[in-house]
Amino acid sequence: MTRDFVKHVCILLLLFVAPALHAQGIAPIITEYGHGKANGSFTVTNNFLEPVSVVIQEFSFSVNPDSKSTILPLDPRIHIELDSMSARIGAKQQHEFTYKVKCDSLPCWGTFNASISGAHVSNGVGLVMIVPHTFYICQDKQTGCRDRIRHDVFHLDK
């Protein structure tokens, strides 16, 4: 008896699930770094059916004891180098932004806001979607850096 596997509904779907999966917006949302430096990247994914433009801008932020965060201009003691500050991303494609961060004092933290917008409009309102990528940099180990900053600096529970 010879066997020839030919077709099956469920298996075919499972086989192609992985290539079909795409994170929407930005990934990762939060990154922790240790040993006082950051050399990282984040990826913006365009899940729309038309090209979009993305502009990256860096900010600092603070969090009050009620967990409300406030966006602030970038702390001048934080030095950021981005490979590119904007990009055109085709339909259903993605773009990786790489960066280096050095801080005059540690720990330090900040956020990259990626503002995503579609085609130009001559009349009406242009819509912009903003998604953040937040980084935390500690002097010591990477693991738990965000929790330590939230606890020691912002006085929040872990």
Place this chain on the structure above:
Amino acid sequence: MTAQSLFLCLLLLLALPGASHAQVVELKGGDSSVVDAGGGSVVLHFPNSTETFGVGIANGQLHWGASSSFSWQQWRLTAGDDYLGFTVGTGLVVPLRGLTAERKWEKQKLTLFAGAAGQFYSFPFFSATSVNHFGTGAFYQLKLPHGLDFSTMGVIVGSQHTASGALHYVWKGLDASGAAGLLQSQPFENGSISYKPIKSLSFFATRQTYFFDVNQTPAGGTGSSLVQEQSTISSVGGSANLRGLSLNASALTGTSGANQVSGQTFGGAIHPGPVAITASYYRSAYGGFVTSSFTEKLTRRWSVSEFLTYSQGRWTSNYGGSFTSNRLTASVGYLTYFAPLSSGPSPFQQTISVSLSWQLPHSTTVTLATNTLPNGAVRWSTYGNSYVQGPLQATNVAGQAHTNQTTLTAKFIVRGMVKDPSGTPVAGAAVLVGKETAFTDSDGTFFVRFRKENAVPIKVVPGDFRAPGNWHVISAPDTAMPEPKDKATVVNIEVSQDRL
């Protein structure tokens, strides 16, 4: 002409004039050795509807699919090919051809179907349905309090019945889902549960039933017949992370007809610096073998791997690696699967895994990837897709430009600032610098990195500004010279917005 051919012709006639008016036209094409399939499809995205047409060859036979999806009052209607399926990870779908109506409420979803059902061919490049019998069915989903999600489905097709229910429960570190019932009159039970009591410890247990259509040729006989075979795979295991060392263990059993196979795995991984080292032991009734991998991240984009296998007293080695950039992502590696339907003696099969994805201009992507079948065999799929903007969409020069691959190691930079006549920075202005489109931030500034210190053309593209309105250029240089990043002078551009 058969009824199916007539239906296809009518749908194509409806599609042809529509293609020239579609907002976005999605084109797909490809080939796969999974079932010797090749084909293509066109998806027309209109503001209020989506039309899909696909045709291809699978197992030497021509198959096609077509559907039109649109809203009507509170319902989402699909005429043509569709499917009913659980959203919980059971992989259970019933392919349909007819009229499907779906309505969503805040916590409920109801789908009704009438038409025919049969076999489903789903690939990234085309989908097709081969229907056999008339049928009808319904799907209902209800989100309950406390993270509980309930869904049920019933389909009657000819003499075959599909009736099943599924539950999904998420609470703190617990994630449990299960489905049971009849699939084409055959009983099945699928389920999975994972529990993560603390961040560094997790446990899981799964049970999954698979159904396969198998061509059987009697020994010494001629011809073949299509029969359905069932296989069930169950597994239980856990993993722990201890100060940079991760450990995992699992036990698996699988049945294929009257045969039952089982196996156990034990493994660990450490990540000292840019190196990742893994080692696993796979054990079954046919003996055991050890696999190990050493992966070193050479740069942000490049990594290399060596895969070692110790089996039956000798070592074998394979090599792989990966490259990641914005245009091209490629990887070659080796994975070990539990394959109870394997033709080899051991249920564990080590297979090559290759993937390549190339992002081309004009929203075009080409992908090549391996697929591992339940019997451990490796097949290839290659496909591409592209999005063409229709006349309802704005297109312009910058819109067609593709992002270059720049890196932090590029030593030269063009910096610029865009202002209006009053000196106010213009956010969202589009400037084509060389071949790359840059957009200004809220301070009106932009920069583009270059590897070489060669003059590049500059072109302001008002039609691509993120800022609404009609803009025109007052002054801008024709070229700019990339300069060392610490000494770069700022290119000044002045634009003005037309008053309404």
